[in-house]
Amino acid sequence: MKIYTLHATQKLPISKQEAWQFLSDPKNLKVITPDYMGFHIQSGADRNMYPGQIIEYIVTPILNIKNRWVTEITHVKENDYFVDEQRFGPYSLWHHKHFLQEIEGGVLMEDLIHYKVPMGFLGQWMHPFLVRPKLEEIFEYRQKKLIELFGEYPETA
Numbered sequence: 001m002k003i004y005t006l007h008a009t010q011k012l013p014i015s016k017q018e019a020w021q022f023l024s025d026p027k028n029l030k031v032i033t034p035d036y037m038g039f040h041i042q043s044g045a046d047r048n049m050y051p052g053q054i055i056e057y058i059v060t061p062i063l064n065i066k067n068r069w070v071t072e073i074t075h076v077k078e079n080d081y082f083v084d085e086q087r088f089g090p091y092s093l094w095h096h097k098h099f100l101q102e103i104e105g106g107v108l109m110e111d112l113i114h115y116k117v118p119m120g121f122l123g124q125w126m127h128p129f130l131v132r133p134k135l136e137e138i139f140e141y142r143q144k145k146l147i148e149l150f151g152e153y154p155e156t157a
Contacts, residue, residue: 002124003093004132006113008139011153012146013106020079020100022149023109024048026055031149032142037061042068049073049082061090061134092116092123106153109146111139 012019022028026045033039038060045055053073060066069089076082079100086094093116101108117123117131 001116002127003114003116004127006111006115006132006135006139008111008143010109010143010146011103011106012109012150013153014150016079016100016102016107018150019107019109023098023100024076024078024082026053029057032145033059034138034141037138038064038066049076051076054087055084059090062130090118092118 025048026041030039030041038058040058042056042058044053047053051073055071055073057069057071058066059069067090070087071084071089071094072087074083074085081097081099083098084094084096093114095114097112099110099112101110113135117127119126123131
């Protein structure tokens with residue numbers, strides 16, 4: 001069983017509280033997800049994140065094939081971090097930690113994802129050609145969208 005890791009960081013010129021306010025609203029996930037993915041929240045996004053919250057999505061990441069994805073928010077420490085775990089969906093394992101850290105001139109967002117692809121050897125073979133590039137593309141889109149929404153962090157800060 002191969003478990004993969006994706007680690008992403010981004011600095012934004014906003015307060016930790018402003019970042020938390022945006023990220024803790026599940027409806028904003030659609031805002032930072034590429035349109036071509038057909039992302040649609042089915043249920044569970046009626047309030048800000050809390051431990052035990054179940055959120056159900058429909059997503060179409062590849063070949064216009066719709067996937068039902070159910071995640072549970074398992075841990076929340078307001079303004080610091082939250083964790084979502086897949087309960088049903090396209091991965092054999094999905095454990096996504098979101099951290100916020102106050103830095104000079106803004107906030108550092110950090111994502112740490114541990115995931116396992118389905119289909120055994122075939123899934124592992126497809127990972128570097130299909131799965132990993134798609135995940136990286138989604139995170140690149142997210143970074144660009146967050147800069148568009150909140151501005152670019154000045155490297156001199």
